[in-house]
């Protein structure tokens with residue numbers, strides 16, 4: 001296994017993201033990465049990033065003209081900015097956007113972690129830092145962060161194709177990716193493993209295309225809990241004819257979150273329903289056939305009732321909580337009920353439930369399926385193609 005022993009597979013679930021929950025505003029055409037490359041935002045709002053270079057590097061402007069040469073950048077070198085200027089440590093280097101490019105074998109670091117490619121500095125309240133690199137290099141830091149090696153090479157290859165397609169489709173739409181589960185988890189060089197790298201290289205340039213030869217939105221998630229959901233139930237603008245059916249999985253029963261039960265105290269339930277905190281009186285859900293992804297839930301507390309969408313209710317209940325305290329999905333296996341003043345929910349799976357089920361992919365790989373068969377099952381309506 002990569003970063004964990006078998007006993008830690010449960011912990012790794014925390015990094016098995018349900019990709020595609022992110023909302024991003026589009027980036028101007030002139031700021032977009034070159035074809036086949038991606039921009040991944042590494043900076044966090046309100047935090048000034050630090051950078052380092054363990055050998056020579058240069059800072060270039062938009063036309064790739066060299067502005068400054070550094071023999072190295074010490075660990076913890078701060079980025080700063082003012083009106084129309086960027087500082088790297090004590091050096092004023094020019095106006096954003098700028099790129100720090102490594103020379104020779106130099107590795108660039110951000111906040112103590114090593115990255116391939118260039119570091120792009122854009123203007124913001126604090127300097128905004130992007131990792132700009134070829135999509136194939138980006139995937140080396142995504143596949144092992146999104147899926148444990150124990151899932152098997154064919155599952156990892158399916159993950160590589162899904163992640164490549166998702167990345168290119170997102171760049172085409174909005175111009176950039178985020179480094180966490182709002183897009184896909186990306187951890188740069190520190191995540192890389194031999195097996196995940198093999199999965200990326202053995203599927204180099206392979207993507208999932210739709211009927212118009214466009215990139216499909218290759219959503220995936222940890223565990224579907226039995227069947228994946230139609231994309232249109234979750235995502236606005238889901239393409240017709242693609243991932244539009246309830247698809248039996250038959251592969252994820254070994255997931256530690258195939259079935260779960262959670263209890264939620266009245267204050268959390270009231271907050272998620274938008275009610276003043278009060279004792280819970282009643283819960284009602286529609287539809288009432290289980291297992292099901294209910295559309296709406298009505299909570300009555302202190303004599304007042306509120307009806308909210310089940311997906312919104314789930315995400316409000318779960319925001320900022322550890323996995324053990326989250327409602328992991330809206331696949332509920334029976335009607336939720338009140339017990340001891342708490343709301344009890346029994347459900348299955350983890351994530352939005354659209355597209356590839358990662359535990360299901362592992363189950364299919366164990367049963368002898370290759371990555372093409374895994375992708376064909378979960379992305380019905382799409383076809384596999386190699387980019388020129």
Ligand SMILES: [Zn+2]
Pocket residue numbers: 223224225226227249250251252357359360
């Ligand atoms: Zn599944």
